[in-house]
């Protein structure tokens with residue numbers, strides 16, 4: 384498969400400390416995420432997120448992540464934190480997600496054995512700015528650090544795809560080459576413990592994404608052409 388994307392966007396999610404937010408910006412993350420989902424060990428409150436947002440460098444997005452939160456709570460976060468994007472990780476439908484005047488990303492749970500195809504997803508979430516595929520669903524929660532079978536991502540999506548779920552510096556290179564996503568989103572894979580990011584892991588992750596972005600698949604025909612020439616046999620011309 385040929386690559387047309389120039390740069391894979393990076394989101395570091397589950398920020399709870401200003402120093403991590405600042406470092407993410409300096410390392411070149413395109414976005415950081417704040418979790419408002421009940422039950423998450425990374426959950427923070429709107430006033431904390433507001434303070435963390437102040438540590439964000441210019442040109443880096445703030446994403447507010449929800450999972451079946453009440454509309455009033457989403458509104459309060461929007462008012463206090465001014466996120467650039469909302470991310471909905473629960474059973475929210477398009478009308479709800481669109482109701483806050485902020486572009487939204489819909490997270491699709493690949494833990495569910497039945498995932499809708501591209502057409503159905505794009506009709507159901509017609510207002511979505513992008514789709515994010517994560518491992519949640521079934522017995523698995525968002526932010527679990529578990530990967531899913533990337534070949535199950537529906538093909539033919541017109542909207543940008545963000546890959547999440549169990550990605551880290553050890554597998555993000557392969558993940559990008561296999562799925563060619565618009566962006567990658569990581570939480571557990573850059574942490575020392577839930578909500579506490581590890582600077583070295585963040586840096587290694589960014590390095591591996593950049594390595595994937597610079598990677599050029601060897602041209603097998605060109606390779607055999609060179610080998611043929613080295614052996615004194617005239618190669619095929621294109």
Ligand SMILES: O=C(O)c1ccccc1N[C@@H]1O[C@H](COP(=O)(O)O)[C@@H](O)[C@H]1O
Pocket residue numbers: 396397416418420423424425426448449450472515517524525526527528529547548549550568569570571572
């Ligand atoms: O991170 C959480 O705690 C979380 C809780 C509820 C919903 C979503 C959550 N995080 C999202 O999970 C994926 C990546 O997680 P991981 O890298 O596998 O830990 C990402 O989309 C986060 O935004």
